[in-house]
Amino acid sequence: MSTPAELADWQHELGGVLIGAGTDVQVRAIEGLGQPPVRTSDVEPPSEDGLWIGRDYYGGRTIRIDAAIRVIGQPGGVLDRLAALQDMADTPAVRGAGGTTMDLRLKFPGRPARTVRGRLRKLEPDLTQMVHGFAPLDIEFQAQDHLFYDDTTGTTSIPLGLLTSGGLTFPLMFPFTIAGDPRAVGRPGFLEVAGTAPAWPVLRVNGPCANPTITHVASGRALTVQTTLAAGEWVEVDTRPGWRTVLRDNGGAAPLTPKSRIDEFVLQPGLNELQWTATDPTLTSTLAVTWWPTYKAL
Template sequence: MARLGRGVPNRPVVSRHPRNWGWHVGLPVFETTSEWPALTVETPNANVALPTFETTSEWPALGFAYDYGFVLPTFETTSEWPAIGASVPILPGDSLTGAAGQVEWNGTLWGPGTDFTVQEILGWRSMPQLDNLNVERPSRHGAWAGRRLAQQRIVTIKLQPNSISDPTAIDDLLAQLDAVTGVLENETEWPLVVAGYGTPQLAYGAVVDRDVPMNDAYSVGAPSVSVMIVCSDPRRYSLDRTGVDLVLNQSTEATNAGNVATHPILRINGPVTNPAIENTTLSRLIEFSIELSSGDQMTIDTDAGTVMVGGVSQMQTLTGSSVPVTEFVLARGVNELHYTADSGGDRPVVCLYRDAWL
């Protein structure tokens, strides 16, 4: 029988913990800021270009429940950078310490501060023998004047390797000399730098003789040896190149502080059509029938006699009104240079040269 009266209702169940929902919510676009360590490359006269590379960041997995606020903890990103390598050639004169009487042969130093004493240098400051191109007049006294052209420069350096404190070590020093005065397999010439009391000067040559007498001086560890170097270009040059910008339709001075003409390197940057450069001091012109696009560069080496664009010779574009490329020189003293073009030419021509002496 049912019991009369009020019944007792069931007590509701109240959960003390919120219910978690297994939902995933997409994050809106947001930014992260990375702080990279300072990158420093210390190198003389070198530009380091990094190749194209990617950085990959790994983010921690994000999971959170619906209707919940959340805060991301501090985290780090790690990026892997490609190895940075810089190959810097040894420039002529880099081994000199500033002492007078030093000789640098392709980076090898002789003289004060080394085991090799420089006793004598022949043929460096002397003028090489000149070929006189005068032509005798057949029917009167004298000759028609011609040019005087220097022959190759021959430099003889007398050295004394010093191992008096240990005469048995003399062969080690002579082996060092052998290593840097050998015969090359091609026509390459190496830089020779001589420093007197003034500014060092530079030439390029090849060893053609080495004399090492094995006499009494050898037995005590101090023989006198000689190295003969022949320089096909007899001119002595300044170590530093001078650079001059030639602006379109303007005259620019280029001063050769030496005593003989020097051959410049000219770089013409596109876009430009039919560029021309004239040395009005000597009335010598080089002109090219060519159209250079933006990013193109024509390099004219007047000493080597080459005209290159992107590794391809463009000598055929030299016009008939031009002098031969090797005849475009900077005379000693001040030269007035003038750059013109049919169109374009907003970027200046770069003229690089060394002062030259005989």
């Protein structure tokens, strides 16, 4: 996974192309960064005043960017910038399958860069002034959800059969301290998750093992994959909405047990504990956990 480019304040990146401050694509305004669209289930009670307030669901936010391409005296440069902006959206990796997305990265003062995942839905230039190297530009980006993501992922690796670390060594030397905070001793099953919203992890079990079970201790939610892995083989459980797949290294699928709810397996902001078990006489298999810190707002 490549490292994202560093962004300056008021500079953004659409499909790998820099826009905003210090670039040839000026950004005049951005809309759609506040509260996302809401799907309500409100009901008007018959023969009665008022409203029964039901459960609310957020839709994917639509971000509109009022911009302009400005490359003075270079009419061809306007078309070059326009082509670059639509290039990523036209790749099979983005539009060639359901659920695939591209990134819109945003950088505002006082915040690190945040990423929105979705697809480019509108890129409409006004070419009437192109001869002067100037073209107003309407951009519309449809996000797959209402959330903002960190540029960088959180990762950890958890060996099989290692539930804790530390302990006491005799003879004891006084005074001594027992660390009640698992962060103090670096216990491998504990994950410190940044952000303000739950994060959906990607869980990869590396063999050799059979029938691995991964448990989120606080919630009690568990995922059991019904498969056998030889050394060098792996199975990956992707819990992210829009994906939610269980795939093996050979491209085939692997089943979960009926009680495994992939749609409820999330990491909460703060400290999380994961435990996992599997049949592995060698005790050499590992669990790799990857997540993107997630934010409800910029």
